[in-house]
Amino acid sequence: MEVSKSEHRHFVIYKPDGYLSQFKSHDSKQQSKKFLGSLHDFPEGIMAIGRLDEKSEGLLLLTTDGKMSDFVNSRKVEKEYYAQVDGNISEEAIQLLKEGVEIGFDGKKYQTRPCKAFKLKEVPDLPKRSKKIRDDRHGPTSWLSITLTEGKFRQVRKMTSAVGFPTLRLVRVRVGSIRLSAAMPGDVVEVRAFF
Secondary structure, rough: OOHHHHHHHEEEEEEEEOOEEOOOOHHHHHOOOEEHEEEEEEOOOOOOEOOOOOOOEEEEEOOOHHHHHHHOOOOOEEEEEEEEOOOOOHHHHHHHHHOOOOEEEOOOOEEEEOOEEEEEOOOOOHHHHOOOOHHHHHOOOOOOOOOEEEOOHHHHHHHHHHOOOOOOEEEEEEEEEEEOOOOOOOEEEOOOOOO
């Protein structure tokens, strides 16, 4: 039976760090992991649109609509991330990120597409993490915004590392016109539609 567009369900979630972007697993090696399914009673057929790795946090869209998932994952929809990086990131490194850098993906070299990137003037107002990140006593850190229209596995982390500033904390703050706003880790909101 095909579900009509009006019957699809959509959710906006603040994925906490330490959670996998899946709902459960039958893999015995993953039984100690935390899954999205423990945060809310989601409907059958729900899927994450794009993923955030276990250490990353922030805005994650969930839907029962495969066409919506394909659209959001396309290069038509921007995804913005705030990355706390090790060191005081230079303008030269930011320029390299904007132009695209070479990273490894599936055992091959991959040239990232041009993107938007800039250093944040202030530390963003984000909730505290469940696991603490090292602080400035161990050397300076800086924050930047990176906006992509692609999403390879661990791409932002690989990009900042490629320019010499490894990511310490990564938070997706926007997908298209949807922003993280004042949500707290673990918050789940059902919405009528995304766009």
